[in-house]
Amino acid sequence: MRCTTRKRWSNPLALELVAGACLAALWAGSADARAVDERRPAAADARISVKNVNGTITVEGWSKKEVQVTGTIGEDVEELVIEGSESRLRIEVELPHRGHNSDTDADLQIKVPTGAEVQVDVVNCPIDVTKVDGTVELESVNGNVTVTGEPASVTASTVNGRISLTVSSKQVEAHTVNGRILLDGVSGDVSAATVGGSIEVSGGPFERGEFQTVSGDVDFTGALQGSGSFDFQAHSGDVILTLPANLSAEFDISTFSGDIDNAFGPSRPERKSKYGPGKELYFQTGGGKARVSINTFSGDVRLIKK
Numbered sequence: 457m458r459c460t461t462r463k464r465w466s467n468p469l470a471l472e473l474v475a476g477a478c479l480a481a482l483w484a485g486s487a488d489a490r491a492v493d494e495r496r497p498a499a500a501d502a503r504i505s506v507k508n509v510n511g512t513i514t515v516e517g518w519s520k521k522e523v524q525v526t527g528t529i530g531e532d533v534e535e536l537v538i539e540g541s542e543s544r545l546r547i548e549v550e551l552p553h554r555g556h557n558s559d560t561d562a563d564l565q566i567k568v569p570t571g572a573e574v575q576v577d578v579v580n581c582p583i584d585v586t587k588v589d590g591t592v593e594l595e596s597v598n599g600n601v602t603v604t605g606e607p608a609s610v611t612a613s614t615v616n617g618r619i620s621l622t623v624s625s626k627q628v629e630a631h632t633v634n635g636r637i638l639l640d641g642v643s644g645d646v647s648a649a650t651v652g653g654s655i656e657v658s659g660g661p662f663e664r665g666e667f668q669t670v671s672g673d674v675d676f677t678g679a680l681q682g683s684g685s686f687d688f689q690a691h692s693g694d695v696i697l698t699l700p701a702n703l704s705a706e707f708d709i710s711t712f713s714g715d716i717d718n719a720f721g722p723s724r725p726e727r728k729s730k731y732g733p734g735k736e737l738y739f740q741t742g743g744g745k746a747r748v749s750i751n752t753f754s755g756d757v758r759l760i761k762k
Contacts, residue, residue, distance in 0.1 A: 488531035488559065498523045499542045501590060503573040504566070507548040510580045511561040517570035517587035517605070523547075524567040530559035582617070600635075618653075636672070643678075654693065662686070669693055673755070677762070680705055680746040687749045694755040697748075701761045704742030708749045711735050714756040 498504070500521055506513055510530075523545055529536055537548045549562040568574060573590040576583050582599040585592055585607075592607040596614040603610055603620075609627035612619050618635045621628060626644030630637045636653040639646065647666040648655050655667050660678030665686040667674050673693040679700050680686060688695045694714070699705075709716055712734050721739040750757050 489528040489561075490531065490533075492525055492527050492529055492536060492564065494525045494536075494538055496523045496538060496540075496545060497521065497542050498545060498569055498572065500569045500571045501573065502542060502569060503544050503575070504568050505544075505546050505548075505575045506564075506566065506577070507546075508562050508564065508578045508581050509549060509551055509560060511549075511563045513576055513578055513581050513583050514565045515574055515576065515583075515585045515588065516565070516567050517572065517589065518567045519570060520567075521569055522567075523569075525564055527562070527564040529562040529564075532559045533562055536562070624659075679703075680748070683745045683747070685747045685749075689751050690755045691753045692755060693752070694758065695750050695752055696758045696760065697750075698760045698762050702742065703746075704744060705746035705748050706740040706744040707738065707759075708747075709737040709757055710750070711752040711755065711757055713754045714752050717756065717758045719759050719761045 498521055504523060525538060525547060529549065532552065533549055534552050535550045537546065537550055540546045547566065551560050568588065570587060571589050574585060574588050575593045577595050578599065579597045580599065581596055583594050583596055583601045585594065585603045587605050588607050590608055592603060592610045594601050594612045596617060598616045599614060600617040601612045601614050601619045603612065604622045606624045608625065610621055610623055610625050611629045612621065613631040614635060615633045616635065617632060619630045619632050620638045621630060621642065622640045624641050628639060628642045628646045630639060630648045632650045632653060634652045635650060637648045637650050637655045639648060639657045640659065642659040643661055645664045646657065646662060649668040650672060651670045653669065654672030655669050656675045658677040661681035662678050663681050663684045667676065668689045670691045671693060674688050674690050674695045677698040680703065703720065716735060716737050718737065720741045722737065
C-alpha cells in the first residue's frame with residue numbers, strides 16, 4: 457500500500473489517522489510472507505539439491521530418514537518446488553519470469569538425513585550447513601558460506617563473501633573472489649584460492665595443498681604428510697607456515713621484493729639476479745619427503761617451528 461498526502465493538513469487528528477494507516481500498511485506488507493512446513497521421506501544417503509535466489513539457506517543433518525523444509529517465502533515467490541524420489545530430492549524456489557518483484561526472499565531451514573549428499577546453488581544468499589556427513593557442494597554469488605561438522609568432502613565457492621569451514625574433512629576446496637577463507641580442522645587434500653582476502657588454515661596431517669591469494673596473507677599451521685606436494689602463492693601478501701620441528705621436506709622459495717625468514721635451515725637466500733631484485737632459497741630438512749613451493753611478489757615468507 458502506498459500512502460501519499462496532497463494537501464497541507466491542519467487537523468492533528470487527521471495527521472494521526474494518516475500516520476496510523478501508513479504504519480498499518482507496512483505491518484500488512486511484512487505479514488504477506490508465507491509460512492512453509494513440508495516433509496518428504498528420504499533415504500539415509502539421499503542426494504538433496506537446493507536452489508534459491510534471495511534469502512537464506514540453512515541445512516542441518518538429523519537422524520530421521522526424512523527431509524523437512526520450514527521457513528518463509530515472500531509474496532512474489534511463484535512456487536516452492538519440492539519433488540523427486542527418496543534417493544534424490546530437489547528443492548527450488550521459483551520466481552516469476554517477468555516484471556519487477558520486490559518480495560522474493562525465501563528463508564528456508566532444511567533438515568536432511570545425516571548421511572545425505574547436499575548440493576546448494578544460490579545467488580543472494582548466505583549458506584549454513586551443519587551435522588551433514590555426506591559430500592557437501594555449495595555455491596553462492598553474494599553470501600557467506602559456513603560449514604561445521606564431519607562431511608566426507610566439502611566444495612565451497614562464493615564471489616562476494618567469506619568461506620568458513622570448521623570441519624574434519626579429508627578433501628576440501630574453497631574459492632572466493634572478494635572474501636576471506638578460514639579452514640579449521642581440515643586434513644588430507646586441501647585447496648583454497650581468493651583474490652581479495654586472506655587464507656587461514658589449521659589442522660592436518662595434510663597430504664596435498666594448493667593455496668593462492670592476490671592481496672591477502674596465507675597463514676598455514678599443520679603437519680605435512682608423506683611425499684605430498686604443497687604450493688603457496690601470494691602476490692602482495694605474506695606466506696607464514698608454522699610446521700612441526702621434525703619436518704621432512706624440501707623447500708623451493710622465491711620472492712620478488714619480500715624477505716625470507718627461515719627457522720628450519722639457511723637464512724640467507726640467494727639473489728635471482730646480480731643486478732635486479734628477487735631472492736630465492738632452496739633447502740631440505742629431514743629426509744626431504746614432502747615438496748613445498750612458495751612464491752610471493754611483494755610479500756614476506758616466514759617458516760616457523762611449532
